Amino acid sequence: MNKKIIIANLKLNGNLKYIKKYIKKLNKYINSKIYKIFIAPPILYLYFSNLIINNKNIKLVSQNIDKNFSGSYTGEISGKMLKDINTKYVIIGHSERKKYHKENNKTILKKIIATKKSNLIPIICIGENIEEYNKKKSKNICKKQIQYIIKNNNIKILKNTIIAYEPIWAIGTGKNADINHINKIHKYIIKYISSINKNIIKKIKIIYGGSINDKNICNIITNKYVDGLLIGKSSWKIKNFTKLLNIINNLK
Numbered sequence: 001m002n003k004k005i006i007i008a009n010l011k012l013n014g015n016l017k018y019i020k021k022y023i024k025k026l027n028k029y030i031n032s033k034i035y036k037i038f039i040a041p042p043i044l045y046l047y048f049s050n051l052i053i054n055n056k057n058i059k060l061v062s063q064n065i066d067k068n069f070s071g072s073y074t075g076e077i078s079g080k081m082l083k084d085i086n087t088k089y090v091i092i093g094h095s096e097r098k099k100y101h102k103e104n105n106k107t108i109l110k111k112i113i114a115t116k117k118s119n120l121i122p123i124i125c126i127g128e129n130i131e132e133y134n135k136k137k138s139k140n141i142c143k144k145q146i147q148y149i150i151k152n153n154n155i156k157i158l159k160n161t162i163i164a165y166e167p168i169w170a171i172g173t174g175k176n177a178d179i180n181h182i183n184k185i186h187k188y189i190i191k192y193i194s195s196i197n198k199n200i201i202k203k204i205k206i207i208y209g210g211s212i213n214d215k216n217i218c219n220i221i222t223n224k225y226v227d228g229l230l231i232g233k234s235s236w237k238i239k240n241f242t243k244l245l246n247i248i249n250n251l252k
């Protein structure tokens with residue numbers, strides 16, 4: 001069985017002392033046969049995190065990337081710089097970046113291209129808002145977000161990527177999508193991409209994010225269409241995150 005991907009998205013939380021404590025604790029969880037641990041600390045702490053991770057089993061994820069490689073772009077960080085400090089993955093198109101930084105399909109595609117050219121792996125976030133969910137448009141919205149990438153580039157760009165289905169209404173709200181809905185959307189994404197290219201889909205992982213907690217994790221992570229989880233709030237306190245890891249470890 002492929003190991004499930006468990007990503008801690010620390011968002012804008014933590015400090016040097018805390019990240020050190022956090023990674024030290026995680027080092028005890030790296031030998032699971034069921035999952036691989038990924039950590040997305042604030043970008044500022046990636047370099048330090050790389051220095052103290054004592055095993056390649058914890059993968060470093062950047063929460064952002066710039067679409068440019070170098071030049072006059074004050075405040076930005078390039079894929080090559082991320083690669084330089086051993087980052088392996090980049091979260092792209094997170095709904096918080098769309099909301100607070102006005103990132104759109106065009107920016108997202110440019111960032112995916114920059115990530116790929118830097119030999120990093122994109123974690124591409126897609127998902128519908130509450131109105132779209134209520135109008136039963138979830139499938140269509142997810143399709144459109146993927147379709148933009150394919151139409152304006154090439155399906156091959158999706159090879160060796162991770163797609164994170166993160167319904168916007170489930171992020172940070174305490175209201176996760178139920179497993180039937182997640183199952184339906186993940187299957188639909190597989191069907192849609194397979195209808196264009198049967199081989200690429202085998203090289204794509206589809207994970208879920210949105211209000212994962214100790215009550216719902218079992219049900220979601222054991223679903224065969226869920227390759228992993230992108231976890232926000234429940235990963236911020238190491239005590240809560242290791243609780244989730246322990247739950248997975250104890251699955252039969």
Ligand code: 13P
Nearest residue numbers: 009171172210211232233
């Ligand atoms: P929550 O787990 O806090 O809902 O956040 C999910 C998320 O945004 C992960 O990227």
